[in-house]
Amino acid sequence: MNFEKIEKAFALLLENVQTIQNQLGTNFYDALIEQNAAYMTGSEEQLIHQNNDHLKALGLSSEEWRRTFQYLFIKASQTEPLQPNHQFTPDSIGFLVTFLLDELLADQQATVLEIGSGTGNLAQTILNHSQKKLDYLGVEVDDLLIDLSASMAEIMETNISFAQGDAVRPQILKESQAIISDLPIGYYPNDAIAQRYQVASPEGHTYAHHLLMEQSLKYLTQNGYAIFLAPNDLLTSEQSPLLKAWLKDQASVVATIALPANLFGNPNQAKSIFVLQKKSNLPVQTFVYLLTDLQNSEELQVFVDNFKNWKAEHAI
Incomplete structure (x- = not known):
């Protein structure tokens, strides 16, 4: 598992989620769902599209993706905690x-x-x-x-x-x-x-x-x-x-x-x-x-x- 790649992926994902969150005026978790859809199907927003291209180039394994999403949830919990x-x-x-x-x-x-x-x-x-x-x-x-x-x-x-x-x-x-x-x-x-x-x-x-x-x-x-x-x-x-x-x-x-x-x-x-x-x-x-x-x-x-x-x- 490559933690340097996970760190880069986390930064790219976080920027995209926060960008979508600001654009749509929605919560962090709905914005993450929108980001995942943009990753799979593409986005007209240049920054999001560019960041997703960088994400794909990292070639994350399934476990590296899991860890990246996990760190993203930890970040989200600081401002929008899920119920226990x-x-x-x-x-x-x-x-x-x-x-x-x-x-x-x-x-x-x-x-x-x-x-x-x-x-x-x-x-x-x-x-x-x-x-x-x-x-x-x-x-x-x-x-x-x-x-x-x-x-x-x-x-x-x-x-x-x-x-x-x-x-x-x-x-x-x-x-x-x-x-x-x-x-x-x-x-x-x-x-x-x-x-x-x-x-x-x-x-x-x-x-x-x-x-x-x-x-x-x-x-x-x-x-x-x-x-x-x-x-x-x-x-x-x-x-x-x-x-x-x-x-x-x-x-x-x-x-x-x-x-x-x-x-x-x-x-x-x-x-x-x-x-x-x-x-x-x-x-x-x-x-x-x-x-x-x-x-x-x-x-x-x-x-x-x-x-x-x-x-x-x-x-x-």
């Missing part, structure tokens, strides 16, 4: 999810469904680094995020599809061998829809992340894996008895991996990784692990070795 549930998943977690996918999926080719795909950064991280050939679909309710993720994927020439929809509501989706979600934290506003679920709260709103976990397993193959980033208090919150009752009936907890709190800007938004499977007759010995520093290569290697040993011991 829309912010991209940190790279260190993306690499960890990629490792889990590669270890758990037996087939070299696999289908992956991401619930709440956001800006598409987690999807691009996985596709750029996975050793598997993945048929990847992201479902996202927010139309701005869908337009952003789709326009960036087109530029990166990534084989990925996105669909807009409220994932809590039933969708016409085929079963996938892996389900992934950096689950949004909060309450689901439609109580009538929520009451269709086993995890529904009898009073007030239900946690959206509980509903999405239950819904996600409906799209999972029998031997597939669901990898969720969920709140640390998932199994101890006020609505956790409802979730645990559902887990007892419908799912097995394959692994829980606690993540360093410093990965999250707000300690109240800290998450852990939970890996689930549909309930089977075979008992599952849960892999439980605490990670304290994802920048420490020695600690990560110990984690990798422990996970592989657990996997071999339990014939996962």
